[in-house]
Amino acid sequence: MFLRSDHELQFAGGASARSFGRMEAPARAATLGDRLQLRFPHFELAPDLGSQIGSREWWRGAATCAALLAVGWMLSPGIGRPIRAAVPAALDGRDWEEARAQAFGARALGATSGMRMAATAGVRPLADTPERPILELTATLGNGGGLAGVLKRSGVGAEDAARAVALIGSRVSPGELNPGTRLDITLGRRETKAQPRPLEKLAFRARFDLALELARAEGGLALKPIPIAIDHTPLRVQGRVGSSLYHAARAAGAPAKAVEAYIKSLSTRVPMGRVGGNDRFDIIIERQRAETGEVQLGKLLYAGLDQGKRSVRLLRWEEGSKVQWYDPKGIGQRRGGMTMPINGRLTSNFGWRVHPLLRFRRLHKGLDIAAPTGTPIRAAADGVVARAGRAGGYGNFVKLNHNGGLATGYGHMSRIAVRAGQRVRQGSVIGYVGSTGISTGPHLHYELWKNGAAVNPRSVSLASVQQLSGEDLRRFKATYARLMAVPTGAAKAD
Structure with missing residues (x-):
C-alpha cells in the first residue's frame, strides 16, 4: 500500500x-x-x-471542472419551469362526503375521523330511549353550598332532599359537616322522565367517629348511624436535636404545627440559642386512630427537652378557654408584672458610673445585659410601641408604653422587629441584640421610666408564678403520669 x-x-x-x-x-x-x-x-x-x-x-484540472459544469448546465431542464402532472378530478356530492369522513384534520375546522355510513331505509328513529334502572353517583360537599343543594344538583328530588337533610340534622349539626366530605348517592328507577329519580341510598362520613347511611325502606327513607371505634392513644416522638430542632422533630414524625407549638412553649423556659445538638427532645401529640385506618393528629400535649444537667418538662393544661404550660410540680409560667427582656450577663447596673467610651462620670439610667448578636429581645410587659427607629447613642431603639405610667426602652438593637403604634404582648419579640450606637459590644441597654422619670428596672416587681393546688394539682399529676407511660410512636431521630 x-x-x-x-x-x-x-x-x-x-x-x-x-x-x-x-x-x-x-x-x-x-x-x-x-x-x-x-x-x-x-x-x-x-x-x-x-x-x-x-x-x-x-x-x-480547473478547466476540466469548468467544462463539466458547463455540460451539466446545458443538459439541465431549466430552472423555474413547472413540472406538469395529472390533476385529479374534483369530488362533489356523496363522493366528497365519503372522502371527507375518511380524512384526518382539525376538528376545530369541522373535520371528522372515520367513516360514517348514511342511513338506509331499514333505520327507524326510536320513540323513547331506555334508562338505567339504578344510578350510582359520587358528590363532594362544597363551601357554603349546603347538603340540600348538593343532593338536588345530583338529581335528587326536592322532597327527598328535604327529608334526607332533616334526618341527618337529627343526628349531627349541618355545621359539623366539613367541606370536601364525599357523598355516595344511589338513585332508583322512575316511572317517567318528567319526574326526578327517587333517592335509594346515601352514605357518607359525618364525623371522624361516625358514619351515616340513609336507605329507602317500606315507610320511606330511614337513617342508620354507624359508630366508628377510635383509639385515643397519643403520639410520642423522641430524638436528638442535631443541627436543627425543627427538622429533627419533623423527620421523627411530628407534624409542622405541633413542632411550632413545641418550640414556642419551650422558648418560655429556655433560650433557643442554648439548645445544643446533643440535647434530646420529647414531644407528645394528641392522636386519634379510627378502626377504618384513618389517623388524625391534634394539639401538642407535652413538651420536653433533656440537656443532660438540665431538663425542661412542660404539660399543657386548659383552664376554661385559657391554655397554660406547667412543669411536673404544677408550677406555671410567670404572669403579671414585668419580665427581663433577655437572658444574659449583667455588665452594668443602674446608677452613676464612668462611661467606658466617653470617659466622664454620668448617670447610667438602665441595665446593660450582654448577649450574642441576634438574640431575640422580648417585651417586658404588654404595651404599645411609642417609638421604633434610630435614637443617637442608643442606636436602634424601641420604646414601649405600659399601663400605670410605666414605659420601657431597649437600645443598641441590631434589628427592630416592630413598628410605631403596634400593640405587643408580654414576651413578644420586638428586636434583636446588637451593638449599634455608642456601644462597646453586643448587649441590650434596658431602661424603665415611671411617670417620665428613669428608675432602676430591678426595683420593679417581676412576674408572679402561677401554681396549681388541690384537686387541680391531683388531676394534673394523674394526667402527667399517664402521658409519661405513652411509648414512642415514631422512629427515633438519632
Whole structure:
C-alpha cells in the first residue's frame, strides 16, 4: 500500500507502487486506463485543486471542472419551469362526503375521523330511549353550598332532599359537616322522565367517629348511624436535636404545627440559642386512630427537652378557654408584672458610673445585659410601641408604653422587629441584640421610666408564678403520669 504526497509516491507497506492492484507486465494491461497509467504515471484526470495552486496541472484540472459544469448546465431542464402532472378530478356530492369522513384534520375546522355510513331505509328513529334502572353517583360537599343543594344538583328530588337533610340534622349539626366530605348517592328507577329519580341510598362520613347511611325502606327513607371505634392513644416522638430542632422533630414524625407549638412553649423556659445538638427532645401529640385506618393528629400535649444537667418538662393544661404550660410540680409560667427582656450577663447596673467610651462620670439610667448578636429581645410587659427607629447613642431603639405610667426602652438593637403604634404582648419579640450606637459590644441597654422619670428596672416587681393546688394539682399529676407511660410512636431521630 502507498500514499501520495504533493511530491511523489511514498510506500506505506511492503508492496511496490507498480505491483499494487495492477498486472506486473505492461503487455498484460487490458484497458485504456491501465495503458495511460503505465505511460503517464503522474497523470490524473481530476487533480486535487487544493494543492499545487497555479501550476499547469492545477489549471488543467480547473478547466476540466469548468467544462463539466458547463455540460451539466446545458443538459439541465431549466430552472423555474413547472413540472406538469395529472390533476385529479374534483369530488362533489356523496363522493366528497365519503372522502371527507375518511380524512384526518382539525376538528376545530369541522373535520371528522372515520367513516360514517348514511342511513338506509331499514333505520327507524326510536320513540323513547331506555334508562338505567339504578344510578350510582359520587358528590363532594362544597363551601357554603349546603347538603340540600348538593343532593338536588345530583338529581335528587326536592322532597327527598328535604327529608334526607332533616334526618341527618337529627343526628349531627349541618355545621359539623366539613367541606370536601364525599357523598355516595344511589338513585332508583322512575316511572317517567318528567319526574326526578327517587333517592335509594346515601352514605357518607359525618364525623371522624361516625358514619351515616340513609336507605329507602317500606315507610320511606330511614337513617342508620354507624359508630366508628377510635383509639385515643397519643403520639410520642423522641430524638436528638442535631443541627436543627425543627427538622429533627419533623423527620421523627411530628407534624409542622405541633413542632411550632413545641418550640414556642419551650422558648418560655429556655433560650433557643442554648439548645445544643446533643440535647434530646420529647414531644407528645394528641392522636386519634379510627378502626377504618384513618389517623388524625391534634394539639401538642407535652413538651420536653433533656440537656443532660438540665431538663425542661412542660404539660399543657386548659383552664376554661385559657391554655397554660406547667412543669411536673404544677408550677406555671410567670404572669403579671414585668419580665427581663433577655437572658444574659449583667455588665452594668443602674446608677452613676464612668462611661467606658466617653470617659466622664454620668448617670447610667438602665441595665446593660450582654448577649450574642441576634438574640431575640422580648417585651417586658404588654404595651404599645411609642417609638421604633434610630435614637443617637442608643442606636436602634424601641420604646414601649405600659399601663400605670410605666414605659420601657431597649437600645443598641441590631434589628427592630416592630413598628410605631403596634400593640405587643408580654414576651413578644420586638428586636434583636446588637451593638449599634455608642456601644462597646453586643448587649441590650434596658431602661424603665415611671411617670417620665428613669428608675432602676430591678426595683420593679417581676412576674408572679402561677401554681396549681388541690384537686387541680391531683388531676394534673394523674394526667402527667399517664402521658409519661405513652411509648414512642415514631422512629427515633438519632
